[in-house]
Amino acid sequence: MKPVLIIFSLLLCVTFFSCDDDSNSELVIVATPEIMSKSDFRKSVEIKGAQPIAEPGKIYIYNNYIFVGDVNKGVHIIDNTNPASPQPLSYIEIPGNEDISVKNNYLYADSATDLVVFDISEINNVKQVERLEDVFEIYNYQIPLEAEYTDFGTFNYETDIIVGWNVKRELREKVNEDSRVWGVAEVFVNDAAAPSNVGVGGSLARFQIINNYLYTVGQYSMSIFNIQNLSNPVLETTQNAGWNIETMFSADGYLYLGSTNGMYIYDLKTPSSPEYVSEFTHWEGCDPVVVDGDYAYLTLRGGNMCGQDESVLEVIDISDKSNPTLAKRYTLENPYGLGVKDDMLYVCDGTAGLKLFKRNTPVELDLVKTLKEAQATDVIPLENSLIMIGENTLYQYEYMVNNVALISAYSLN
Structure with missing residues (x-):
């Protein structure tokens, strides 16, 4: 064999650790978190001029303004006074942000485990007025969908915050399929009446303001904040919400939570303590929900990390809140x-x-x-x-x- 071919063969063996077809290693996609200390993280909110959006996320409407989320980074404010020609105004950098909600010129935003409050009464001079630390029991660290493994290394949930991910292919020892980390990781932390002008979110929202309360939902829990004093919200309670909750929609005194395996209905007759009424279950799939009258409409997206391959629109009869039933199903694509x-x-x-x-x-x-x-x-x-x-x-x-x-x-x- 020629020397060049010998060297090339050896390199191949080194790359894959073994020339043996029965190697115990495999090439997999590994996600490693980018970590920041909580003390530095809580100093990192900043009001900036208009910026390009790295990864557009959710949308929210308040008066003549459109708020566009930059996934896990912050919120962009767009002046929509003239819908034919929207104009960028500013950017609120909020690391770990996923959702916002606005009432009477006060904007509430999650920042990983914290709730941050901004005064937007002067839209060109937005100010942070409050921060409630460690109020969210579970934080969705949004592991990249393509990741097959996660390596948390020295991450300490009591002192650190995950602000991003590095994703790369690595050789790892083969393990049982069930031991891989698929989907989302949860990290537990310590618990911590004038006419209203409330904004409008989309069907992917996890925040809802109803009267004097802000309702927020995480993967398994619901946090309820009293916002009677708009600049100084108070966490009243955190309660179980269901399984793999993704979205929240409010209508006619009820909350409808979309999860990967169904829809949960909660009664708001006691606003500070939503009462579980019932749930509608289906196969696993990513699941936003909207409600109109006696019917709820759910989209189920299959594929990737969402579960089944089939994607559909379901119409649910909720005239009897204690017994929601499937009325019809329509096939969709994505x-x-x-x-x-x-x-x-x-x-x-x-x-x-x-x-x-x-x-x-x-x-x-x-x-x-x-x-x-x-x-x-x-x-x-x-x-x-x-x-x-x-x-x-x-x-x-x-x-x-x-x-x-x-x-x-x-x-x-």
């Missing part, structure tokens, strides 16, 4: 968020675009239009316009009969 207005249901079907369903009845739906120009993620039906986020673009539409007309497409990069 659904995410959805919204209802009048006799129309708007469904973000991911790479298949925005789908418009005419509700002949709450159960009988006809697909009347598909907008394929965008990868649709979430949608907010406002009184006079429809706002949708898709990939790196914010779309606004004017309502038409069985259709919508584009007002603007604003690039978020």
